[in-house]
Amino acid sequence: MTTIAILGAGKIGEALLAGLLKAGRAPSDLLFTERYDQRAAELTERYGVAGVDTPEAVERADVLVVAVKPQDIEPLLDLLADTVRPGTLVVSLCAGLPASLYERRLPAGTPVVRVMPNTPMLVGEAMSAISAGAAAGPEHLDLVEEMLGSVGKVVRVPETQQDAVTALSGSGPAYFFYLVEAMIDAGILLGLPRAVSTDLIIQSAVGAATMLRDSAEHPVILREAVTSPGGTTIAAIRELENHKVRAALLSAIEAAAVRSAELGRAHDPA
Numbered sequence: 001m002t003t004i005a006i007l008g009a010g011k012i013g014e015a016l017l018a019g020l021l022k023a024g025r026a027p028s029d030l031l032f033t034e035r036y037d038q039r040a041a042e043l044t045e046r047y048g049v050a051g052v053d054t055p056e057a058v059e060r061a062d063v064l065v066v067a068v069k070p071q072d073i074e075p076l077l078d079l080l081a082d083t084v085r086p087g088t089l090v091v092s093l094c095a096g097l098p099a100s101l102y103e104r105r106l107p108a109g110t111p112v113v114r115v116m117p118n119t120p121m122l123v124g125e126a127m128s129a130i131s132a133g134a135a136a137g138p139e140h141l142d143l144v145e146e147m148l149g150s151v152g153k154v155v156r157v158p159e160t161q162q163d164a165v166t167a168l169s170g171s172g173p174a175y176f177f178y179l180v181e182a183m184i185d186a187g188i189l190l191g192l193p194r195a196v197s198t199d200l201i202i203q204s205a206v207g208a209a210t211m212l213r214d215s216a217e218h219p220v221i222l223r224e225a226v227t228s229p230g231g232t233t234i235a236a237i238r239e240l241e242n243h244k245v246r247a248a249l250l251s252a253i254e255a256a257a258v259r260s261a262e263l264g265r266a267h268d269p270a
């Protein structure tokens with residue numbers, strides 16, 4: 001069985017760990033590293049997976065999944081530089097960091113797959129986009145697709161699209177949470193108890209998301225079906241248009257993509 005080591009078990013590392021276990025992987029086929037001992041102990045207690053140091057992870061794992069913040073990549077690459085064994089697959093989940101950064105620092109020929117996942121991985125509903133680095137072949141993409149397919153959907157994209165993907169689906173859950181938060185507050189403004197407002201909005205979000213996924217209808221058609229002539233919805237839509245919410249989303253997502261590219265350049269100016 002393939003042994004997978006997650007390097008950096010924070011939010012996304014834990015989401016992957018939990019998702020892989022939920023999908024049926026044995027705890028003995030998984031390892032993780034974590035900078036903070038207390039966090040490592042908590043994760044081992046919660047999931048029954050061994051926390052190890054980086055040299056042991058490199059020694060034992062067939063797949064190294066890098067899940068540290070981009071700002072923490074350099075010391076980790078220093079540790080990995082001369083130690084990664086031939087044939088080990090390196091999978092990067094880090095926003096912005098190009099496969100070429102790893103390829104320059106790791107032993108020649110190390111296969112690298114760049115991935116942008118998202119946190120719904122925790123509940124088996126991740127959206128992950130994967131791209132092959134220079135030395136990664138179809139067998140490596142297949143392996144990563146199988147691994148991430150057990151915790152959500154997977155799409156293959158050219159690496160040039162990864163900054164856009166990061167801005168859309170990597171950060172995407174945060175935009176929906178933000179919207180839900182604001183809509184719950186609107187319920188409070190209208191005098192509803194917070195618990196009632198929360199239930200109304202979360203179930204509306206789940207219902208709308210399920211329709212988007214399962215009906216195969218375009219979002220415009222679904223929205224038009226809610227928007228009665230002279231009714232309530234169009235009164236709200238006019239306010240959204242007056243406040244340029246659509247333009248704000250375009251600018252916001254563009255800013256996220258620009259930031260992803262900046263993170264890449266900061267670590268791999270070439």
Ligand SMILES: NC(=O)C1=CN([C@@H]2O[C@H](COP(=O)(O)OP(=O)(O)OC[C@H]3O[C@@H](n4cnc5c(N)ncnc54)[C@H](O)[C@@H]3O)[C@@H](O)[C@H]2O)C=CC1
Nearest residue numbers: 008009010011012033034035067068069070072094095117
């Ligand atoms: N949070 C999110 O929604 C998403 C995050 N990502 C990417 O995943 C990566 C991790 O992000 P988060 O989980 O949000 O950050 P986080 O800060 O929650 O987790 C990073 C973890 O790595 C640990 N760490 C740092 N250096 C280490 C080292 N040398 N050895 C062992 N452990 C080390 C930290 O202690 C921390 O627990 C980032 O590169 C981010 O761009 C990608 C998609 C979505």
Ligand SMILES: O=C(O)[C@@H]1CCC=N1
Nearest residue numbers: 094095166170171172
């Ligand atoms: O905000 C971030 O940088 C990470 C990457 C995608 C989602 N969260």
